[in-house]
Amino acid sequence: MFAMSTPFAYTLDSIQERIEGLTPTSRRLSSLRGQFLDSRAFDAQLAQGDPVLYEYYPVHRPEVAGELFSGLTTLYPGTVGGEYFMTKGHFHALLETGEIYSCLSGQGKLVMETPEGTWQVTDMSPGVVVYIPPRWAHRTVNTGPNKFSFFWVCPADAGHDYGSIERQGFRKRVVEQNGSPTLIDNPHWLPPAQRV
């Protein structure tokens, strides 16, 4: 589907939170091992089952300059040790490429940072569009009680670099404190000069 190189259309179904006609790729709790701060809570939760944390519907295009990669991601509600369900997060392999995220439903936050450690966290709710500049890693967090979904588009040759995020996470984490989403410092985060 969508393999043609003539203009084409697709339907974002914001009620069902899917792209009609596409099969989603799922990421389960087990695929985020080491990403949540409370590893005991992670293990305890995983012992009860391995739920899907998020699903995405990628509209693949050839990975060449000039093409655009787009799709829809839906993040389920929940927490692990008080830390909200989140995507893995990544830099783009081609660091100098940006991305647009546009919220369709639910409530969340977009956590971003540069390789040097400059950070920004932006609230997302339906209608909010965030421009992620080149060089900024990005992770979404579902801070609401319902599914959180967003449309995204980036250069098709951007690629994904998960490595440094998998090793130490983002500088800021989003946790539930007194019933509200709160930003805390990530104790594992080190400035670039101190990393081994």
Ligand code: F6R
């Ligand atoms: C593509 C992009 C999104 C995410 C998706 C899943 O560049 O930013 O499509 O890939 O929301 O998040 P990750 O890839 O971090 O698991």
Ligand code: ZN
């Ligand atoms: Zn991206």
